[in-house]
Amino acid sequence: MKVSITLPTPPSRDYEIIIDELPSIEIEGKAAIVTNPKVAGLHLQRLLQSVKAKELYIVTIPDGEEYKTMETIEFMLDRFFDHRLDRKSTLIAFGGGVIGDMTGFAASIFQRGIDFIQIPTTLLSQVDASVGGKTGINNRFGKNLVGAFHQPKAVYIDTFWLNTLPKREFSAGIAEIIKMAVMFDADFFDWLEKNDLYEDSNLKEAIKRSVELKARVVNEDEKEKGVRAVLNYGHTFAHVIENFSGYGSYLHGEAVAIGMVMANDLAQEFGYFSTDESERVKELLKKYNLPVSYSIESAEKFYDQFFLDKKSHDNKITFIIPENIGKYKMLSSPEKESVIKVLKKFEKAEGF
Amino acid sequence: MKVSITLPTPPSRDYEIIIDELPSIEIEGKAAIVTNPKVAGLHLQRLLQSVKAKELYIVTIPDGEEYKTMETIEFMLDRFFDHRLDRKSTLIAFGGGVIGDMTGFAASIFQRGIDFIQIPTTLLSQVDASVGGKTGINNRFGKNLVGAFHQPKAVYIDTFWLNTLPKREFSAGIAEIIKMAVMFDADFFDWLEKNDLYEDSNLKEAIKRSVELKARVVNEDEKEKGVRAVLNYGHTFAHVIENFSGYGSYLHGEAVAIGMVMANDLAQEFGYFSTDESERVKELLKKYNLPVSYSIESAEKFYDQFFLDKKSHDNKITFIIPENIGKYKMLSSPEKESVIKVLKKFEKAEGF
The missing domain is CATH 3.40.50.1970 (Rossmann fold)
Structure with a gap:
């Protein structure tokens, strides 16, 4: 029955x-x-x-x-x-x-x-x-x-x-705004390059556009089975950075800023992003005093850490990278060598 | 914006x-x-x-x-x-x-x-x-x-x-089946009077009909804003009985059985239920060794307890009663005297 x-x-x-x-x-x-x-x-x-x-x-x-x-x-x-x-x-x-x-x-x-x-x-x-x-x-x-x-x-x-928000925390919020622009909206990125977010009316406009972009993503994929994962751009690297530095030394938004720089380098390695684009993102992050460099002790150890993250159980990893400014790409389990090559660039701290 | x-x-x-x-x-x-x-x-x-x-x-x-x-x-x-x-x-x-x-x-x-x-x-x-x-x-x-x-x-x-289920627990489940029939389905009630639920094929049929009735209610009112409350037939009284007797002396289904008998008496007091119908429900409950009598120490104290229940904050109380067998009625804040009158009948234990 x-x-x-x-x-x-x-x-x-x-x-x-x-x-x-x-x-x-x-x-x-x-x-x-x-x-x-x-x-x-x-x-x-x-x-x-x-x-x-x-x-x-x-x-x-x-x-x-x-x-x-x-x-x-x-x-x-x-x-x-x-x-x-x-x-x-x-x-x-x-x-x-x-x-x-x-x-x-x-x-x-x-x-x-x-x-x-x-x-x-x-x-x-x-x-x-x-x-x-x-x-x-x-x-x-x-x-x-x-x-x-x-x-x-x-x-x-x-x-x-x-x-009353501390400056660093304000900047950490800006990092998420920049993230949305790089992933989804080239026009918005251009606009961010031209407009100062310390100006309240600009800030409101940026919040609005950011929220609209996120709303579109959530509408498409509320339960994070697909495109919502794109919001993790920079985060795969950021989590490892937060783990190695101990939570608290970097604000989450700061770690994400570094993570975006790393993801952009990975995108460049695979031919999806130009040096010029990488530089533009870095410039924008630096404008808001966000960190764009980080010193990795060992590329191998950093790489291994991706897989110790509780959420990836099956030795597979997907990197979210930009495909030019304003479009995203999901890079599933790229060859280890390519990732290591990118990480090695960070083995000695780059200058600002 | x-x-x-x-x-x-x-x-x-x-x-x-x-x-x-x-x-x-x-x-x-x-x-x-x-x-x-x-x-x-x-x-x-x-x-x-x-x-x-x-x-x-x-x-x-x-x-x-x-x-x-x-x-x-x-x-x-x-x-x-x-x-x-x-x-x-x-x-x-x-x-x-x-x-x-x-x-x-x-x-x-x-x-x-x-x-x-x-x-x-x-x-x-x-x-x-x-x-x-x-x-x-x-x-x-x-x-x-x-x-x-x-x-x-x-x-x-x-x-x-x-x-392997203890007999008392089996009966407590039957109480909920009878509850559904009294509230929603006179034919099902007739059927229950004629068929023995100790017989497996009958039991399956009864489970099916009970589940169907509940499914209809839940479909109409998933979040319990209206009709789903009808499933609490007998429960307003049962909660007080459970409180007074200490949880554990009665199984929940047993307390609900007594609560239904009380709710039926209330329905009779307001002219919605006949003595004959009350007896039929009692007979069915007794057939499965469910209790139909209870000795209230003080009708006043029992009444006050309705309002100490955490879920009724505003001194209002709705009783779910049958309107003949097979239909429900929500009785909102009936006069205290009428409720007390019904409760007083239980002040000395009735015989089985």
């Missing part, structure tokens, strides 16, 4: 990203703002002027990637139950990527899923984490290995918060 | 429930069977004859509702990472409701969601938990408060496993 279970099409999960001064936000039910002590100290007062809810609670969690754990999720859930949030309540993520990823994950499992709103306060989370619905935590096996796909109800991007 | 995010329609989550001798199951990637030591001891050997996978692991977790916690989920996830399961791996839930709920929840958050298959081994989980996609765990605030909606890829219901 057999029963066929037909499930309803889930309601639309479409939402809007508002890139503007924070509008006033009215929430029908109860709400909890999740933030960390630093962001709260700097900006909570301003946020509270804009948020209205039936009941509003503030939950702060410790700042930093090392607290992106199930333990912190449980702490958050306990607070939500203490405050008697219910299925109609809304969470508001107010902070950087860690706050966004964890608040989204908590929202996805609290009473089997409630709404959440993103108010990202770092440039990186504004251009990156605010689109795509990836939420999660780290564990001892790696980063973001436990989580859910859970889309926000809305994202509010206000560049005002960035005024 | 504004960016509209349009998300793709998720792939169909439709699936089939096979009510038959377990067929052979071939899984392309890696798989892990999640079970408990008791079920494993009794039935794992038989299951293993039917399951083929690229790599197959067995993960056992302790038996019992008290282990339905985030701690056990983390234990499970750690084992999956130890065994290097990946995004293409499949979990197989092999056990009762606790195993199903937890395996489903773990599947929903492992690497942001992987497939899982249900092989329920208790009657209750075969008729109830196998449809609907509710997964989750308990915490100190209550039952099933943390979790996800995550649909299985397939459900295999084999009544063979029930041969």
